[in-house]
Amino acid sequence: MAKPETRAYSSYSRDAQALLAQMIRRARIEREMTAQDLADRAGVSRGLIQRIERGDPGCAIGAVFEVAAILGIRLFDADQQTMTAHLQANGATLALLPKSVRPSGGTVKDDF
């Protein structure tokens, strides 16, 4: 089978995932933890650690983030404090935005 590709991913998201997987594997080895140790700490199976370090897109994001957090990886270049601040600021901004999106006019803000 040449095309498993059940789902299409952009190169950006694929790279982001591969990078996170690499960082996790590197951090684990640098901290001299076995895959089993990391699995036990994160409360997951060793097989899942392998999939995460391989960059499997199907892994639950909660498990991946938890593993990364255990290894001390800063997910958004932010520590706990900074992240909480961003959460609050973002929440405030979100409250000011319209609750539902309507095609008002037809001008699609697709420019990014």
Next chain:
Amino acid sequence: MAKPETRAYSSYSRDAQALLAQMIRRARIEREMTAQDLADRAGVSRGLIQRIERGDPGCAIGAVFEVAAILGIRLFDADQQTMTAHLQANGATLALLPKSVRPSGGTVKDDF
């Protein structure tokens, strides 16, 4: 049952996930995209968009990253070029690290 809490998450990973969910929702509304539009672009269902924007830890990381990428969210404060560079650098470092971790002595590098 209000909170099954099948798995325990650290506050850091929980906040990181909540922050990513908020950023996604905010970006979608700011770009005036309906949940259905975003779902179609990402190739997922509208229900999954809702769960992602709610910060459900069980969502597949591939789907979340893809949605974020579509909205133009920088996942590691890095653009495509920077990410590719990090991938290469990390890969090179990884090649120099020991392939398997052995309990050499018992000194656990747990300090971080």
Next chain:
DNA sequence: TGATAATGACCCATTAATAAACCACAAGAC
């Protein structure tokens, strides 16, 4: 070199995520 243990890869049973359809409600347009 030989011993030991970590890794990688596979299997299967269970569990959970996902998709799709529906509903009620609320937000925005007219």
Next chain:
DNA sequence: GTCTTGTGGTTTATTAATGGGTCATTATCA
């Protein structure tokens, strides 16, 4: 005000991830 439509919340069926186990390989240490 009415009407349209996006959203949130369900339920159900299908699909996929996860856990746990085993096995072969290989890296690391004595």
